[in-house]
Amino acid sequence: MQKPISRRPTMRDVADAAGVSLKTVSRVVNNEIGVSQDLVLRVDQAVTQLRYVPDERARTLRLLDARPSSIGFVMSDVSNPFFSSILRGLEETARARHCLVLSASSDNDDQRQSELIQSLIQRRVAGLIVVSSSDDLHWLAIEDLRETPLVFLDCEPAEHSYDSVRTDHHAGAVAMVTHLIKHGHRHIGFLGDDSGIFSARLRLQGYYDAMNDAQLPIREDWVRTGHLTPQEWTTATLKFFDSADERPTAVVAAQNFVTIGTVRALHQLGLQHQIALVGLDDIELGDLITPGISVLPQRPFELGRRAGELLFKRLDGARQPAVRDLLLSDIVARGSGELPPSR
Amino acid sequence: MQKPISRRPTMRDVADAAGVSLKTVSRVVNNEIGVSQDLVLRVDQAVTQLRYVPDERARTLRLLDARPSSIGFVMSDVSNPFFSSILRGLEETARARHCLVLSASSDNDDQRQSELIQSLIQRRVAGLIVVSSSDDLHWLAIEDLRETPLVFLDCEPAEHSYDSVRTDHHAGAVAMVTHLIKHGHRHIGFLGDDSGIFSARLRLQGYYDAMNDAQLPIREDWVRTGHLTPQEWTTATLKFFDSADERPTAVVAAQNFVTIGTVRALHQLGLQHQIALVGLDDIELGDLITPGISVLPQRPFELGRRAGELLFKRLDGARQPAVRDLLLSDIVARGSGELPPSR
DNA sequence: CTGAAAGCGCTTACAG
DNA sequence: CTGAAAGCGCTTACAG
Numbered sequence: 001m002q003k004p005i006s007r008r009p010t011m012r013d014v015a016d017a018a019g020v021s022l023k024t025v026s027r028v029v030n031n032e033i034g035v036s037q038d039l040v041l042r043v044d045q046a047v048t049q050l051r052y053v054p055d056e057r058a059r060t061l062r063l064l065d066a067r068p069s070s071i072g073f074v075m076s077d078v079s080n081p082f083f084s085s086i087l088r089g090l091e092e093t094a095r096a097r098h099c100l101v102l103s104a105s106s107d108n109d110d111q112r113q114s115e116l117i118q119s120l121i122q123r124r125v126a127g128l129i130v131v132s133s134s135d136d137l138h139w140l141a142i143e144d145l146r147e148t149p150l151v152f153l154d155c156e157p158a159e160h161s162y163d164s165v166r167t168d169h170h171a172g173a174v175a176m177v178t179h180l181i182k183h184g185h186r187h188i189g190f191l192g193d194d195s196g197i198f199s200a201r202l203r204l205q206g207y208y209d210a211m212n213d214a215q216l217p218i219r220e221d222w223v224r225t226g227h228l229t230p231q232e233w234t235t236a237t238l239k240f241f242d243s244a245d246e247r248p249t250a251v252v253a254a255q256n257f258v259t260i261g262t263v264r265a266l267h268q269l270g271l272q273h274q275i276a277l278v279g280l281d282d283i284e285l286g287d288l289i290t291p292g293i294s295v296l297p298q299r300p301f302e303l304g305r306r307a308g309e310l311l312f313k314r315l316d317g318a319r320q321p322a323v324r325d326l327l328l329s330d331i332v333a334r335g336s337g338e339l340p341p342s343r
Numbered sequence: 344m345q346k347p348i349s350r351r352p353t354m355r356d357v358a359d360a361a362g363v364s365l366k367t368v369s370r371v372v373n374n375e376i377g378v379s380q381d382l383v384l385r386v387d388q389a390v391t392q393l394r395y396v397p398d399e400r401a402r403t404l405r406l407l408d409a410r411p412s413s414i415g416f417v418m419s420d421v422s423n424p425f426f427s428s429i430l431r432g433l434e435e436t437a438r439a440r441h442c443l444v445l446s447a448s449s450d451n452d453d454q455r456q457s458e459l460i461q462s463l464i465q466r467r468v469a470g471l472i473v474v475s476s477s478d479d480l481h482w483l484a485i486e487d488l489r490e491t492p493l494v495f496l497d498c499e500p501a502e503h504s505y506d507s508v509r510t511d512h513h514a515g516a517v518a519m520v521t522h523l524i525k526h527g528h529r530h531i532g533f534l535g536d537d538s539g540i541f542s543a544r545l546r547l548q549g550y551y552d553a554m555n556d557a558q559l560p561i562r563e564d565w566v567r568t569g570h571l572t573p574q575e576w577t578t579a580t581l582k583f584f585d586s587a588d589e590r591p592t593a594v595v596a597a598q599n600f601v602t603i604g605t606v607r608a609l610h611q612l613g614l615q616h617q618i619a620l621v622g623l624d625d626i627e628l629g630d631l632i633t634p635g636i637s638v639l640p641q642r643p644f645e646l647g648r649r650a651g652e653l654l655f656k657r658l659d660g661a662r663q664p665a666v667r668d669l670l671l672s673d674i675v676a677r678g679s680g681e682l683p684p685s686r
Numbered sequence: 687c688t689g690a691a692a693g694c695g696c697t698t699a700c701a702g
Numbered sequence: 703c704t705g706a707a708a709g710c711g712c713t714t715a716c717a718g
Contacts, residue, residue, distance in 0.1 A: 057400035058695035062710040084427035401711035405694040
């Protein structure tokens with residue numbers, strides 16, 4: 001009986017073509033030992049001839065000690081180089097284990113993040129890596145995870161007991177403020193993400209703590225936070241520097257898009273040599289602008305790599321208590337952060 | 344009999360808990376009509392109580408007219424902003440259809456690309472989007488695709504009959520060269536990717552064609568191609584500009600990483616005001632450098648969006664002949680491309 | 687409106 | 703060394 005040619009061949013078809021049982025095909029396809037040379041050859045030929053590609057879904061359905069076949073990654077936005085570098089680091093770790101990465105952007109929307117995690121669980125990813133938009137574990141569908149391992153990246157929601165890898169944002173912010181103080185600044189502003197986001201809140205806290213430790217005045221109109229696009233940051237910072245009659249002499253830009261927006265605003269106002277700036281996260285070509293942009297680099301590729309390693313360790317059955325891995329780099333001085341106070 | 348609590352609940356468990364048949368649970372979970380209010384309620388309660396999450400693998404295994412649940416995307420490197428923006432565009436298209444994207448980087452390695460496509464087919468993605476490293480369809484495992492739709496992105500392997508979306512690289516390169524000629528240049532160099540890559544080859548051809556059309560001399564030592572990292576491009580272009588005693592007065596940089604490397608080299612040599620430069624693909628902060636970097640922008644997000652739309656149209660059953668979608672933008676003049684010849 | 691049986695494409699557990 | 707039967711968690715096709 002002729003079968004429709006368009007249908008994808010199954011193990012059954014290969015077995016029929018090779019004149020062996022289904023189980024023998026399974027053995028050959030999975031490189032199990034103990035099949036005679038002759039049968040291996042016949043099966044391999046049938047596989048090649050029919051262009052048989054095993055169905056991973058069916059395979060993992062019954063499989064007991066399955067090695068991970070895919071992992072999930074939820075972040076706010078892949079098109080941000082910070083996250084795409086993390087993804088690349090993750091990919092490399094996964095690749096070594098013949099594992100693929102299902103990734104998705106949440107745009108820092110709790111609802112969306114929750115839906116994405118749900119979708120990933122439905123697809124039965126072996127594990128999850130999440131840059132959570134929220135502190136509220138409810139949104140993380142934690143209960144639905146069951147035995148699925150989870151690693152938090154660049155965040156640590158309250159009262160969780162999962163592995164996490166992140167930049168030491170508090171120490172980073174303190175270092176940036178201290179750097180500016182060391183160069184004579186007393187009037188220092190802060191521009192950063194909405195403090196609903198874990199990392200943003202730590203940075204802001206670091207700013208406050210460093211300012212207080214140095215007994216410097218904090219003015220609320222020198223602190224600008226929000227959930228903005230790069231373009232919106234340009235507009236926001238234009239207003240920030242324009243309206244203040246008593247401007248800060250230096251600012252901390254607590255995220256790569258914030259830095260870009262701020263630098264653009266400073267240039268438009270012709271203030272790039274007047275107001276000192278240190279940015280968190282390195283930005284491309286920051287060294288070729290005048291003055292060069294001083295930054296505290298993050299190591300996104302390394303963050304992704306480490307998160308991946310932690311996840312796979314759990315998948316390999318590690319039972320150690322939750323690990324909290326912190327990364328911190330040194331400030332790269334390029335000029336903008338070393339400008340003296342303009343008044 | 345007590346079951347282990349760690350095991351993920353199945354439809355069977357929900358049925359038992361709700362005191363209904365498996366099929367009724369299936370009906371409720373899939374929002375099928377014709378189940379009594381009473382049973383819907385009992386099933387919903389059991390689902391919530393057990394935190395049941397359906398298994399997408401099992402669901403799609405038997406499902407006949409399944410709507411796509413995941414698509415695959417193969418590119419050279421997610422950490423390149425060009426590709427991560429494409430991915431984001433794809434994601435948005437997929438999101439509207441409750442579809443997830445499995446993506447992976449090939450590093451322009453044919454062998455790796457082939458393995459990735461094979462892995463995606465094994466996972467039975469509904470369709471594929473590929474930025475192919477190669478012209479050789481053999482590496483694309485085309486035969487293994489069977490009925491799985493494929494859309495080529497930023498490339499068009501020889502003799503294929505698939506949908507494709509890409510930048511008009513030939514016209515783009517011609518436009519860049521013409522722009523430089525218009526500003527008085529006759530000695531124009533070309534820096535770009537290895538011409539084994541489809542898009543790179545078209546750009547180089549565009550350069551040759553535009554130079555020939557203008558009857559300008561082409562010197563092979565003014566053409567530098569290769570498969571290099573951004574860092575390597577800085578080194579390569581340092582050498583390029585340093586060694587030539589008869590330097591070109593202008594260059595075309597045919598890719599974002601090439602542009603970055605070249606600009607850095609020009610600045611290190613202090614030649615940024617001597618040698619004109621137009622880059623393909625916009626680069627972040629290119630407007631704030633002195634001189635500003637003139638570019639021919641690409642529209643990666645739009646490329647991803649369109650490729651996604653084409654793929655889903657096929658998945659919806661469209662039978663039209665293969666579509667070839669070409670995008671082209673206008674040059675953004677910022678200074679570097681409008682410098683007069685230095686001799 | 688509800689459910690028992692067969693099947694999707696594989697693996698497991700067992701028998702020869 | 704090889705294979706027939708049962709099962710993974712669902713959907714389909716059918717019966718009541």
